Amino acid sequence: MKISAIVTLKREVLDPQGKVISQTLKNMGYNNITSVRQGKYFDIELDETDKEKAKLVAQEICKKLLTNVVIEDYTINLK
């Protein structure tokens, strides 16, 4: 099973890098940009056919390793 996980900073946590990218886009003429948040994307391949089990593993992976739950959120997609 293929799993993708997106990790981003929580909304309330300042993302300086995202802010700089947003400002740069404005300087480049994209005046309608209102916000950019930067994150990380993980492509994970799991030897598991049961969707529910795979989801549980993915959640565990995200909590234990991929995110710092204090400042980051994650989204999981199963394919």
Add this chain to the structure above:
Amino acid sequence: MKSSVIVFPGSNCDRDVAVALKKFKIKNQMVWHEETNLPKSDLVVLPGGFSYGDYLRTGCIASKSRIINDVIQHAKKGGLVLGICNGFQILIETGLLPGVLLRNKKLRFLAKNVFLKVITINSKFCLNFNKKNIIQLPIAHNEGNYFANNKILNRLEDKNLISFKYCDEQGQISKDANPNGSSNNIAGILNDQKNILGMMPHPERLIDPLLSGEDGAMLFESLVKSN
């Protein structure tokens, strides 16, 4: 000869290079990244450092800064542009030089002296290296692993656009002498017209015996001589 050193937030070799330019009687101005007009210059230097905190990709945000349009125009008109370290990364991101600079192969920041072989002296930056073609300069970078597809690499080799390659003390260009995993041991390259040089090593840091060597001085002497 007149030069402009572009200063970005996070540049940290801007003053070093200004000292070097002054030593060789090049009239220099510091130009802040928010300026929109480049002062009249024969040479533009993009200095080393960590422009904009290396956000997104090294050199990426600087390559979209306000002053950069004028730098690109200057380069396209044949004006000299020297990009050192982060400056090289910026030149790559603007598309003025081909390829990409990846993270060092061993994923470690490297700060040490390396030996370089001057591959071509046929540019305004390297004329004076005819006296000495194995030199030693410091490197200090995390993303200096030059990478390009075979087509670009062959072109650089065939057209003689590689100015420096990492080598050992005897001048042997080998895998062991390659500090960061660069394709073909590349440490610095020129554009087709040879008016733009991007290099990872820092010539401005070795311009005086007091700084333990003068190998970098030859680059600045070449610029003065060619003008």
